[in-house]
Amino acid sequence: xxxxxxxxxxxxxxxxxxxxxxxxxxxxxxxxxxxxxxxxxxxxxxxxxxxxxxxxxxxxxxxxxxxxxxxxxxxxxxxxxxxxxxxxxxxxxxxxxxxxxxxxxxxxxxxxxxxxxxxxxxxxxxxxxxxxxxxxxxxxxxxxxxxxxxxxxxxxxxxxxxxxxxxxxxxxxxxxxxxxxxxxxxxxxxxxxxxxxxxxxxxxxxxxxxxxxxxxxxxxxxxxxxxxxxxxxxxxxxxxxxxxxxxxxxxxxxxxxxxxxxxxxxxxxxxxxxxxxxxxxxxxxxxxxxxxxxxxxxxxxxxxxxxxxxxxxxxxxxxxxxxxxxxxxxxxxxxxxxxxxxxxxxxxxxxxxxxxxxxxxxxxxxxxxxxxxxxxxxxxxxxxxxxxxxxxxxxxxxxxxxxxxxxxxxxxxxxxxxxxxxxxxxxxxxxxxxxxxxxxxxxxxxxxxxxxxxxxxxxxxxxxxxxxxxxxxxxxxxxxxxxxxxxxxxxxxxxxxxxxxxx
Amino acid sequence: xxxxxxxxxxxxxxxxxxxxxxxxxxxxxxxxxxxxxxxxxxxxxxxxxxxxxxxxxxxxxxxxxxxxxxxxxxxxxxxxxxxxxxxxxxxxxxxxxxxxxxxxxxxxxxxxxxxxxxxxx
Numbered sequence: 187x188x189x190x191x192x193x194x195x196x197x198x199x200x201x202x203x204x205x206x207x208x209x210x211x212x213x214x215x216x217x218x219x220x221x222x223x224x225x226x227x228x229x230x231x232x233x234x235x236x237x238x239x240x241x242x243x244x245x246x247x248x249x250x251x252x253x254x255x256x257x258x259x260x261x262x263x264x265x266x267x268x269x270x271x272x273x274x275x276x277x278x279x280x281x282x283x284x285x286x287x288x289x290x291x292x293x294x295x296x297x298x299x300x301x302x303x304x305x306x307x308x309x310x311x312x313x314x315x316x317x318x319x320x321x322x323x324x325x326x327x328x329x330x331x332x333x334x335x336x337x338x339x340x341x342x343x344x345x346x347x348x349x350x351x352x353x354x355x356x357x358x359x360x361x362x363x364x365x366x367x368x369x370x371x372x373x374x375x376x377x378x379x380x381x382x383x384x385x386x387x388x389x390x391x392x393x394x395x396x397x398x399x400x401x402x403x404x405x406x407x408x409x410x411x412x413x414x415x416x417x418x419x420x421x422x423x424x425x426x427x428x429x430x431x432x433x434x435x436x437x438x439x440x441x442x443x444x445x446x447x448x449x450x451x452x453x454x455x456x457x458x459x460x461x462x463x464x465x466x467x468x469x470x471x472x473x474x475x476x477x478x479x480x481x482x483x484x485x486x487x488x489x490x491x492x493x494x495x496x497x498x499x500x501x502x503x504x505x506x507x508x509x510x511x512x513x514x515x516x517x518x519x520x521x522x523x524x525x526x527x528x529x530x531x532x533x534x535x536x537x538x539x540x541x542x543x544x545x546x547x548x549x550x551x552x553x554x555x556x557x558x559x560x561x562x563x564x565x566x567x568x569x570x571x572x573x574x575x576x577x578x579x580x581x582x583x584x585x586x587x588x589x590x591x592x593x594x595x596x597x598x599x600x601x602x603x604x605x606x607x608x609x610x611x612x613x614x615x616x617x618x619x620x621x622x623x624x625x626x627x628x629x630x631x632x633x634x635x636x637x638x639x640x641x642x643x644x645x646x647x648x649x650x651x652x653x654x655x656x657x658x659x660x661x662x663x664x665x666x667x668x669x670x671x672x673x674x675x676x677x678x679x680x681x682x683x684x685x686x687x688x689x
Numbered sequence: 690x691x692x693x694x695x696x697x698x699x700x701x702x703x704x705x706x707x708x709x710x711x712x713x714x715x716x717x718x719x720x721x722x723x724x725x726x727x728x729x730x731x732x733x734x735x736x737x738x739x740x741x742x743x744x745x746x747x748x749x750x751x752x753x754x755x756x757x758x759x760x761x762x763x764x765x766x767x768x769x770x771x772x773x774x775x776x777x778x779x780x781x782x783x784x785x786x787x788x789x790x791x792x793x794x795x796x797x798x799x800x801x802x803x804x805x806x807x808x809x810x
Contacts, residue, residue: 316760323767330774334781342778342785343793346714349775350791353721354709356771360728360764367757368735 190238191247191262193231194270194307197224202300217296218285224300225278228307232271239267240665244672246313246683254313254684255377261313261683264669265518269310269441272522273434276529276648277303283533283644284427291336291425298335302328302431309438313683315366316373318442319359322407326352329435332428333420340423348420351406351413359403365396379449379680383456390457397451401462404446407439409499411473418480421492426536429488430529436495437521440502444514444673447506454676466507467599473500474603478610486547487535487622490614491528494572497607498524501587504600508590514670516586519663523579523655527571530648534564537641538622541634549618554626556634562623564645569615571652574608579655584608586663690738698734701727712796714779714789721775725768732761 201224210216239245239262247260262270281299289295305325312318330352334345367373369389370381385393406413417436421429447462455461477496484490498520505517535547538561545552555561567578574580584604591597655662672678701723708720736754744755779789786793 316763320763320767323771327770327774330778334778339785339793342782346778346782346791346793349771349778350709350717350721353771353775354724356767357705357721357724357728360732363760364728364732364735364757367732367760368737373756 187234187238189247190231190235191245191260191311192249194228194235194274194311195260195304197228197231198300198304198307201227202297202304205297205300206294214290218289221281221296221299222278222285225274225281225303228274228303229271229278232267232274232307235262236267236271239264244678244682255372255374258317259313259374259376259683260311261376262311263679264665264672265441265444266310268518268522268665268669269437270307272525273303273306273310275651276434276526277431279644279647280427280430280529280533281644282647283430283641286638286640288425288427288536292334294331295335298328298332299427299431301325302332306434306438310441313375314373315375315378315446316363319356319363322359322438323356325435325438326356329428329432332431333424335428336425338423340419344416344420344423347416351416355403355406358399362396362399362403365392365399369393369396374684375445375450376680376683379452379454379676380684382450382458383454385457394458394461397446397458397461398465400446401443401465404439404442405469408436408443408503409439409473409496410469410503411476411500414473414476414496414499417496418489418492421495421532422486422488426533429491429532433495433529433532434525436499437502437525440499440506440517440521443503443506444517448509448514448673449676449679452509452674452676460509463507463509466503470500470503470507471599471603473497473503474607475500478603478607481607481610481614484614486549487538487618488532488547490618491531491535494531494611495524495528497611498528501584501604501607504604505587505590508592508596508600510590510592511667511670511674513587513590514673515663515666516583516590518666518669519579519586519655520583522662523571523583523652526648526651527568527580530564530645531568531572533641533645533648534561534568537561537637537645538565541636543634549621551621551625551627553628553634555623556636558623560637560642562619564649565619565622567649567652569611569619571649573611573615575612577653577656579652579659582656582659582663690740694730694734694738698727698730701730712790712792714782714791717791718772718775718779722772725764725772729761729764729768732764733757735760 201220205217205220210220245262249258302325305321308321309318330349334341369392370378372378409417421432451458451461453459474497477493477500480493484493502517505513539547541555542552571578571580574584588601591600705720705724705727708716736757739751739753741749742751742753743749744753746752783789788795
């Protein structure tokens, strides 16, 4: 199966395209079946890909047979195959949730969902930086349309901000790419990593400008301060399956930061070595701080989970700033945990708000839930995971991040902020749980809509990941350590991908 | 030639950024369009500007880099699609929110007496 690396891009593309054609496009039930089958296929192919990469090493796929650095290459290494598996698992669970009625708000939900997954998978797999831009645009244009799915004033306003910001971001991305191509003469990431060490003087300064412009763009995607203002409103107003899928979008930004500033502008970049680190430090710490303040101030669960996404982005950026193997390994583990947990919280918030009538997801006194035990249990598990309490995966992830700090100064800055962020989440979750489950006015009415079986299955699948990440914690962390070692080893992550180039 | 080219790109970028920072969605869209024009010209120049140099081997003594031209083509297509989307979205926002401010509400100016008097048309 030499074509396995491209399956995560091809499967959603084909299914998305087929769903636009009659007779499937006319019947929502056909579309639902096709979507579930499509995401299931993707899950199987990405799991096989991960198994193969783990057994045989990096899979290099030259599109059209044009060899790197001239053609576009897809690179399935341990990092990217983990990320595509995460995307497929998450999209399968979200699709189970969406097919039970959340997809009816507007036309073309299913094809757009598929195209967005295609963009996300492509952005993870590509080894060419211009191709990364193209896949960013694919996932963005699908996300614009998905965000406004089901309509409404709030969505229109949030989408307008989101679209304008991301269009400016795309322009900056292209400016950065133009500068880098002008100075380095290549767009293949491995080739860039090899050539960047030779830059000197004015050319190096120019390349530095381009590289930092890219940091702005990735920071915008990753909700890094001060480019995080769009996130809470956007995520809180999106419909539940869309918001849950968006949980991985900030991770695409963080992943790009890891890939570009570890492999290309890492230790071996000569004059440009570690250029992002001085910027990432203060911004990551401020992002955690502002996210924690946002967590305290959240009036409802959706805003709360959006702010938790900002906190987790900040923690991941702090790992990128520490810039060591242990930190990258911790970041990969934490990325898997936080993506799945925040996606589950977005879905759960939707189920809850549908049972509470006008109070929706706000922390106010309201009528009791129709299914208090089920929802309470799910909420408690999620709260434990997201706060970072033992025995769930949030605890392991946060411990790994805390252990990755290297000097006393780093420990002095990172430990208090991450722990205070957890405290903020703990306080808010306790307050939210108390109000939502124990303070009631009136009685449960018949109009409250109980969660459907598939919805529960989707949320349960995401919830199950958290204890599994702990049970198989040894294997997972060993895998992330190997992935991090690969990313920090320029011999493997750059020279190894270019046949015929010696160090 | 390079100086004039750089000046044009710079001017387009400056106008684009200025307009993108305005409050009304129409000028923001125009700003984004100017910015994407500037980006396209900039990308084109990243392969260096050369005269009498076709991007085909054997046609002339010198040849220019064909890759930026391919990049520009991609960027134009994507930029065009995005502009079309943002125009439709701005119209939808004008209809949904009742005004064309990007925030959805018109900011109140300190000496704004129009609302009290009903304004003089």
